[in-house]
Amino acid sequence: MKKDETLKSLENAxxxxxxFVETAKSLIDGIDPEDRILPTSSRETKFGQWFYTDGQKLKILSNNPLECMSNxxxxxxxxxxxxxxxxDLYFAEEKKGGFLLRIFxxxxxxxxxxxxxxxNEKYLAMEQIAEELLAEIARLQRRLVAVSEEKINALV
Structure with a gap:
């Protein structure tokens, strides 16, 4: 694991x-973006894939409390x-229609x-959650910056 790559992964996140939040807003605003994001589990996103693999190695850093990762x-x-x-409120039929409706x-x-x-209530909650999540990620980034590159590179 390399420090610069880890920090880049968090920036990408x-x-x-x-x-992701902007896509939800576009649904509410009536814009159906070409690249609209179908609901997936959090583990299927690029961030989720990183978080549940390399990201888990950050749990053992002495300056990174476990609650940071669980938060x-x-x-x-x-x-x-x-x-x-x-x-689901906008595309409830998509759940019922399966694969073909996702294509068309x-x-x-x-x-x-x-x-x-x-x-709108759900979107406001989503914005609040995103703010909290981005704040946690920023705290993790600051902790990583404070750790020597050797310590992060040594994580297996």
Missing amino acids: EVELTR IEELHDKLHERYREIF KPKQKVLTESELKLV
Whole structure:
């Protein structure tokens, strides 16, 4: 594990998570982006794949408390849960239709006023979760910067 690569992975995570929140906002704004993100588990994202492999090695750093890693995991899971809830309100048929509907992209349904209110509440929660997650990642980055490159390179 290399310090610069680890820090780069965390920078990429910040971009990925910000884009993820922006995708939810575009659904709410009625924009169906070409690259809309289908709901996945948090483990299937680039960040999740890194976090559950190389990222787990950071647990043994003396200046990185275990709750940091568990907070990141919990917040990342919650972020994906909120996105799924928003997505499902707009594309409920997609869950039922399976693979073919994912290929042919069903139209985004028009929500009722009560559904719109619910979506906005879920989006606000998603934004809050994202802020907390990005703050945890920033704390982890600061801790990594404070550790010598040799210590991080020695993690197996």
